[in-house]
Amino acid sequence: MELLADIHSVFRWVVLFIAADALVFAILSATGSRPWDALPERFSFFFPLAMDIQAFIGLAVWVLGARWSGDTFLGWIHPALMLGAVGLAHVGRSRSERADGPRAKGRQAVIFFALSLLVVLLAIPTGSWPL
Numbered sequence: 001m002e003l004l005a006d007i008h009s010v011f012r013w014v015v016l017f018i019a020a021d022a023l024v025f026a027i028l029s030a031t032g033s034r035p036w037d038a039l040p041e042r043f044s045f046f047f048p049l050a051m052d053i054q055a056f057i058g059l060a061v062w063v064l065g066a067r068w069s070g071d072t073f074l075g076w077i078h079p080a081l082m083l084g085a086v087g088l089a090h091v092g093r094s095r096s097e098r099a100d101g102p103r104a105k106g107r108q109a110v111i112f113f114a115l116s117l118l119v120v121l122l123a124i125p126t127g128s129w130p131l
Contacts, residue, residue, distance in 0.1 A: 001065050008057045012124070015050045019089075019120065022047040023113045026096070029106025036102035044096055044109050048089040051116070055086045074125060081123035088116035 022043040028034035058079065061067060068075040092112025096105045 001061070004057060004061050004064065008054065008061050011050075011054050011057060015054050015120070018043065018047050018050045019113065019117045023110065023117060026092075026106045026109035026113055029102050030110045031106070032103055036096075036105040040106070040109070044093050044113075047113060047116075048086070048093045051086045051089045055082060058082060078123050078125060081119050085116045085119040085123065088112050088119060092116065 022040075025034065025040035025043050029036040029040050034040070062075075062079055067079075089112065092109050092115075095108035095112060099105045099108045
């Protein structure tokens with residue numbers, strides 16, 4: 001059980017790195033500084049995928065570790081917000097795929113990826129920040 005929690009803790013950095021890159025590429029595309037080509041497309045694919053993997057690991061930690069008892073934030077608020085963030089990442093990916101033109105694709109990705117990243121940052125327990 002502790003191994004899963006450690007994997008979940010380490011994988012968050014992968015998620016945050018991919019989220020930041022996906023957001024930067026989306027901003028560059030939305031402003032017209034960069035075309036929406038294979039690289040932004042890949043990051044817009046990998047961001048929701050990384051979120052899915054992290055959510056799966058987190059749900060396993062939550063269920064197997066009976067994390068719903070005790071701390072209200074870790075037991076209920078963190079999982080609910082993170083599942084919402086996963087949904088926002090998927091909406092951003094879907095809407096960017098359907099948008100016409102590179103700038104519209106970037107704008108859709110910026111809106112939903114930024115919201116997703118904001119929710120993720122709000123849902124990270126403050127005791128786990130490395131500051």
